[in-house]
Amino acid sequence: MxxxxxxxxxxxxxxxxxxxxxxxxxxxxxEDRRLLTGLGKFVDDIKLPGMAYAAILRSPYAHARILGIDVSKAERLEGVVCTLVGEEVAKLTDPFLQISSPPANKLKDYCLAVGKVHFAGEPVAAVVAETRSTAEDALELIDAEYEAVDHVLDAKEALKPGAPVIHEEVGSNVVFRGKWDYGDINAAMKQADKVVKKTLHFHRFSSTPIENNAVLAQYDKATGFLNVYSNNQMPMFCIPWVSFALKFPSNRIRMVTGDVGGGFGTKIISYPYIVLISLLAMRSGRPVKWIETRTEHLSAANHGNERMFEVEIPVKNDGTILGLKVKAWDDCGAYTRYEPAGATIWAQVTPGCYRFKNFQMEFLQVMTSKCPVGPNRGYSRMQHLWMIERSVDIVARELGLDPTEVRLKNFIRPEEMPYVTPSGGVYDGGNYPESLSRVLKLIDYWRWRKEQVEERKKGRLIGIGISTILDSGTNNFGQVKITNPENPFSGNxxxxxxxxxxxxxxxxxxxxxxxxxxxxxxxxxxxxxxxxxxxxxxxxxxxxxxxxxxxxxxxxxxxxxxxxxxxxxxxxxxxxxxxxxxxxxxxxxxxxxxxxxxxxxxxxxxxxxxxxxxxxxxxxxxxxxxxxxxxxxxxxxxxxxxRPDFGLPDEKWRLNQTLTYSYQSHAAVIEMDPETGKFKILKYAIVDDCGKQINPMIVEGQVHGAAAHGIGAAMYENFEYDEDGQLKSSTLVDYLVPTALEVPDLVTESMETPSLFAPKGIKGVGEGGGTPISAIANAVEDALTPYGVEISDSHQNPQRIYELIVKKRKKM
Amino acid sequence: MTPKKFAYFAPASLKEAIQLLRVNEDAKVLAGGQSLIALMKLRLAAPAALVDITKTGDLLSYIREGKGHLEVGALTTHDTLERSKIINKKFPILSDAASKIGDQQIRNRGTIGGSCCHADPAADLPTALTALESEFVVRGVKGKRVIPQSKFFVDTFTTSIAKDEILTEIQIPHTPPKSGSAYIKHSRREGDFAIVGVGAVVTVGPKKVCRDVRVSLGAVASTPIRAKSAERHLKGKTLDEGNIAEAAERANEEADPPSDMHGSRQYRLDMIKVFARRALNLALSRAR
Missing domain, CATH: 3.30.365.10 (Aldehyde oxidase/xanthine dehydrogenase, molybdopterin binding domain)
Known part of the structure; x- marks a missing residue:
């Protein structure tokens, strides 16, 4: 002893x-010692006796009928163990659970396309072989015949009468249509000195985890267990999807994850692959491994929600924002694999950091012939908060006020905490004015404002962008009862x-x-x-x-x-x-x-x-x-x-959708090259407040990571489709993830306002709410003040900026 | 993804390598592999055989003085070019170009010969070498021949090297005193393929008159091209801001650029002018 x-x-x-x-x-x-010395245990590190490898054939069309898939040649290739096509999947499995309300919940989603393909990249057949190369060779021997039908790539187009319908069983492309209405937006419009109107677009991008999706499934005949090794980030949440689809008892499904190379939300909706690889393991009687390629990940795993907004903001001349009236069109791609959750999740942060009480949102979620969307760091709130932060800057510009002044005027005050938002959110403490003033000090805001004027005289275009954003954490699953009261989820x-x-x-x-x-x-x-x-x-x-x-x-x-x-x-x-x-x-x-x-x-x-x-x-x-x-x-x-103390939505869909509300203020100084539309970040500062910190080093790492991701989204990362519905950015040559060279030095500072509700006063951190996307959009518009260029898109593509400048120059 | 099945040869001499290229159908030379392997992995290229020339024992990585030109071995890496004192001094255009290729790992393995033989019109070194009017030494069964730059790049991903020939050396003619050179590119991120790449070589005569000028463009046609109209405009004129700007305005006349998600045809046409002006000014500032 x-x-x-x-x-x-x-x-x-x-x-x-x-x-x-x-x-x-x-x-x-x-964790770092094992990860940094190459001893991490990822799915691809696991090798089971008798293991075979799967490869997936994918649709080359955005929308087409499947006339036939002939796998006979592939099956004759030496080393091929078995194949699987959609028709077989339809017999072997049930369609995945849907959480929409009728009629959108009639949508039939399987792990391989059945009858029709709905986006370019959709899985249509799979092969299991002794080696990965053989499986990939076999894909080339599959004769798949298609008849292309019209596709639709734009949410508003998808709503028009006569538009191609992605899923006939649903009857239209509409997933969800809802109206949130709080206070009296019409009265606010009447009181206003001015109503600022704007159309905005939030682009498609996603996360780029260093490890793609991965599944290794083994059906153990002896015990009747299905052992699934994957990097799914909600392995037990997806059990109903897996169990019901496979018609396999949940108490004999064992879900295992090891080290995972990042998820950021994108690995939540990998359940179709878990089902597919499980089916292949059962059919072949072998453990089957599938490791997603980067192209598969970029083109078919999980994109972030694309959203269009029409915004009307009633304001007073002194900068007081009286309310917000919004119409939103959310493009969720070809399937609803976690949607329509995103159609309500934005309402975690309905007013952003602001005090206005009058709010109206008409929200439409629509399917298109593009990769399905799913959670992606800042899921659904990021789009909403970008719209608000962009709007605040537009208000400032139109009223001739400094954007910081408008923010300070409209922020929820620290003494109002805990603050109940119009949609029932309960902000658990924070000091937004202090956060903003700290970030202004960090970046030396007023000096840059002076310098900006001086430099403009010399022809240099400096832009300064500010954004304060909420980073809500720990969701209340009761939020999905808004889209369908029948959903058997609530709390956390x-x-x-x-x-x-x-x-x-x-x-x-x-x-x-x-x-x-x-x-x-x-x-x-x-x-x-x-x-x-x-x-x-x-x-x-x-x-x-x-x-x-x-x-x-x-x-x-x-x-x-x-x-x-x-x-x-x-x-x-x-x-x-x-x-x-x-x-x-x-x-x-x-x-x-x-x-x-x-x-x-x-x-x-x-x-x-x-x-x-x-x-x-x-x-x-x-x-x-x-x-x-x-x-x-x-x-x-x-x-x-x-479990935290959560409630259910009331008849006006009011509820506290998350437990904690961290927030961050970002400030960016950029220099624009008006000859090219390209710009560089000169200085970048962040003040974050995630309540009491357990490990400040991890928090800082999360703040840095979220900032890099947001900078990537603002400046480099964009999923763009061509007219045929082919993804243009399907490799890392075109999907431009920022590297160490693109991410500027980040000057950071932390505040620690304890959560009023969470244990130990801590708040969730890591998503960052996509703050750089608005900070940078605001900075770009600010830099282009001499040209009067307006920024209405979340992605700052140099060519588009250049074209905006050229257009204004012609008018000058 | 993994490549299709292929044979791999690592010959012990260049002679053997040439024989292997001769007898194997659809064989490709493997140097640094930074373009070829990526294409094979995506199954966009599927050669039946690879002939690896990095293990031949024939030393193909060097930078040395020749007769009236500098000789660069085909297996010289981008990193070596970027850091070479002699290149930095005499042909900064090449170190400019090499330093902007991909990332450090790619520059550690990628080679000048590989880049030229791959003949991607958006690649940096071919554009820079076009402004330098370089010559390409290839070896085949019948021995050695020298291909001038103007005959080397034939089309996108196509050169005039025969199936059983290997590029061994690139010869860069020396420029007269008071010459300067530069390569700059417009790209989204630091190491991305050029939206527009421009190489410029300027030789200054008495009274700051332009004695000679060469402007090359990448990513705007099926091969790197020369902006001859701009060159004609500047030659014999005083090298001042105005004349350079005027010449740059003509730099896109020979271009026939494609469109992609990073730059439309029109955007590229406009950017050629901007970057031609900047490249010329930078080259001029280096002329000593």
């Missing part, structure tokens, strides 16, 4: 200076298990299925503080395994929820373990359980100062249980499921 004591003290010494609390400490990530929940074994080892398991965010690290910090040990003494299981980890069907890495939900679950489990451990300690020490504290690896009696080490408590609990208090159950382990 002395050995164990020694073991513990050695571990403790590894950390040189222990802070009083591990929460708030910039601890280096526990997460599970955690903490055990102290017979040798005093603390082990933690979470349901959060990390995608690279550092869950092992933050969970260690939270648990270390609870037990008065160092994070090195807390082992957190990597990845997720439904046969091992506790989970709820809302578990997963999405909606910036893991720190908040994970901490809630961890604190609950820790409380249970500590209560029991305290009773055991009190029994040994002959003390009052109420006076037991956990410090430095010991349970300490506050009254007497006497203590016993954790390992001894574990020893009694598990293997020396005659020493347990009378009647106590052996073992020292607890599972806790935590």
């Amino acid at each position: 002395r050995l164990h004591k020694k073991g513990l003290s050695t571990l403790t010494k590894l950390v040189r200076e222990e802070p009083a609390l591990w929460m708030g400490h910039p601890l280096k990530r526990k 929940s997460e599970g955690a298990r903490i055990s102290i074994d017979g040798l005093g080892g603390i082990q933690v398991a979470l349901g959060t299925s990390p995608q690279g965010q550092g869950h092992e690290t933050f969970a260690s910090q939270v648990v270390a503080d609870e037990f008065g040990v160092s994070p090195d003494q807390v082992t957190v299981l990597m990845g997720f395994d439904s046969a091992v980890n506790p989970y709820s069907h809302q578990s997963g890495a999405y909606a910036s929820r893991c720190a908040v939900m994970g901490t809630g679950a961890l604190l609950g489990a820790a409380k249970k373990v500590k209560e029991k451990a305290a009773k055991i300690a009190a029994h040994v020490l002959k003390a009052d359980p109420e006076s037991i504290e956990f410090k430095e690896g010991h349970a300490v009696d506050r009254d007497s100062g006497r203590k016993i080490p954790l390992w001894q408590i574990g020893n009694i609990a598990w293997v020396n249980n005659v020493l347990l208090p009378e009647g106590m159950e052996p073992g020292l382990v607890a599972i806790h499921f935590w």
